[in-house]
Amino acid sequence: MESSFGQYEVLQQVAVGSTGTVYRVRHTDLDRIAAVKELSPALRQAPGLLARMRTEAEILATLDSPNIVTIYDYVEEADRVWIAEEWVDGASLEAILKQAGSMTPEQSVGVIRGAMLGLAHAHEHGVVHRDVSPTNILADTGGTSMLVDFGLAAPIGASDALGTPAYLSPEAASSSPVSTSSDVYSAAAVLFALLAGHPPFTGSDVATLLRQHREDTAPTLDGHGADLQDLLARSLAKDPSVRPVDAAAFLAELETAAERRFGAGWLARASITGLVASAIAASATGVAAVGGGAAATTIIDTAAAVSNPVTATTAGSHAATAATKVATSSGRKFLGLGRAQGVAAAVAAAVVVAGVVFAGSAIADQRRENKVKEQAAAALAKAKAIEDKKEAAEKAFADAAPDGAWSLKSTIVTTKFSGEKAGDTSTVTWTFASDCAALTCAGSITSSSGNTFGYTWDGAALQIASKTESAEEKCIAYATGEEIPGSSVHAEFVNTYSPWTSSTSATPPTELAGTSTLVKTFSDYVNCDKTKPIKRTTNYELTKK
Known part of the structure; x- marks a missing residue:
């Protein structure tokens, strides 16, 4: 076992796998605990791995977010390559679920919320994670959840x-x-799994899962309210x-849906500190920021995944042979291997699917680079078009208010008030001051x-806020119609309004x-x-001046 990495003293070997080794270390000058992830010697020879x-x-x-692990150092030496990152005393969401079995709905939404704060920060900086999953969501002992293992992350497109x-x-x-909405899909799939007890799709092999994600409509989430059901469906x-455009948009809708479903203060009931403590206690050590180890990762040709499905029982045996094949192949390489290994901590029970391309010439590499740039530009243009469409819709909505x-x-239609009769009319001027945000005014x-009134506008109907007033009055004698000396009564007036609509389609x-009334x-x-x-009861006709 290594004794040190530069100024990092090795305290403990956390996990060993075919992709590398994870250590718990201490910076001797700063007295700071960290995680060092060393890439395995065999995989260092894989084409493009160091670049990834x-x-x-x-x-x-x-990236600088409390919901994303912090990097300290990256070092390439003659005989080893390693990266030092923030050490987090905690457990992966996968480990927590393995120990606890399940979470409450509030806890499920709360843990996704923390990860989405980190993902929103990544999206803001143009980074797509590409592997949002229970293994890559980590919660520390304080219950803060964060996104880890950016080994698959890439620019949008x-x-x-x-x-x-x-x-x-x-x-x-x-x-x-891929785009930011691709990460939204993955995050929604994780939340669906937490709330439903299983992922949206549960194919028995990789080929089936890929086909289901491409073609099958996701099942409806039942039993958790209309708002969460609608958000996950979209x-x-x-x-x-159709999806929220990025993690920030998804998070905004998620928080609104959670408050409607669980009520104010729901987040205080979403703490998972006890679950994290139980998961840590069930393991021999704490968990590094990578989520707990260096398990094997399988790399599979897309076409082979379809013609020769890989199941959970065969995935492990493919890992070693795939890595050897990549390292020794002369005419082709498996794209994505570097990101799949990331920093020597692969996803437990995960299969990384990579398309096979011919490489080996500068021309081919340049063509691929140009294609990636074109795809990135197209994805950015599409994202901008979606945002422009959203802004145009919001402007049209505000203009129609x-x-x-x-x-x-x-x-007046009917009345029991003295001095009034049905058919009486009056005319005043109403001046509106609107404040529109998103699709609500x-x-x-x-x-x-x-008089003053409050109102809301939903694009089809004007809803005047009900109004309550009160007054102290004198009683009136029925016989004479005069006030009774020394009398008093408390009167309360409550005016409620129906939705006001237009009889035309003018906008x-x-x-x-x-x-x-x-x-x-x-x-x-x-x-x-x-x-x-x-x-x-009164009828109203409101006409624009």
Whole structure:
């Protein structure tokens, strides 16, 4: 066993696998605990592997989030290659589930929320993770969940078919360019698995899983409310444009759905510190930031996965032979091997699917580089088009909302109020002040009569907020119609409004119509008889000035 890596003193060998070794170490000058991941000697010879290890180091160096592991050092020496990263005392989501069996719905959403905070930061910097899975979500002893193992991460638009098959996006399953919405699909698949107890698709082999991700409609999530059901249905759509555009958009909808489903303060009930502690106690050691080890990774030709399916029982035996084949092949290489090994900690029970391409000449490499750039540009253009479409829809919605001055004509339909009769009309001016965000508008109305009202607009109907007022009044003698000396009564007025809609399809609308019901009730009688509630109904016609 190694005794040191530069200024890092080895404290413990955490895991050994065909891809490399993970150590728990201490920086002797800084007295800081870290994780060192050393690539195995055999895999160092694989074409392009060192370049991909450098890629992970470069990616992590650009990211700074409490929900993403921090990189300290990347070193290439004559006889070894290693990377030093943040050591996290915690457990992977996979290990937690293995120990606990399941989580509460609040815990399930909470742990995904933390990982999405990290993923949103990566997306903001133009990085797609490409392997969001239970193995690559880690929770520390404080219950903070984070995203780990950026060994498969790439700029938006990369197109190798990489990832954990049960959580692979349709784009990755077909070797098409991936985007931020591809990560959203994988994250939604993980959340579905937490809430339903199994992933959306459960094919018996890799080929079946790939086909299901490409072709089959994801099952409906039942028993967790309409909001979460709708969010996961859209996030697991085959068409990337139907999904939330990135992790930040997914997270915003997730938090809204969680509050509606679980109520205010749900996050405080989502703590998994106890589950993390149990998972750590069940293992011999803590878990490094890679999520716990260097298990074997299988690398499979896409075509071979279809013609010769790989099952869980055969996956392990393929790992060693695939690595040897890559290292010794002279005419071709398996793309994605470097990212699959990442930093010597591969995904347990995962299969990395990589397309086979011919390489070996500068011309071929240049053509491939140009193709990747074109695919990246196309993916960015598509993402921008989706965002532009969203912005255009939001602008059109805001433009259609009532705004400015309107003439309001009110006509009494029925009334029990003294001094009024059916058919009485009046006209005032209402001035709207709108505040629209996303696809919701709310604001205030100021009447020329001096009254103010709140309202909301959903694109089809104007909803005036109900209004309650109260007053202290004198009682009236029925016989004389005069006030009774020394009397008093508390009167409360409650005015409720129906949704106001337009009878035409004009956009924006120029007229709206609706009704209101005013009910006056009495209480706290002094020196007077009890009185029944009285009511008035009114029709309104609202016309744009």
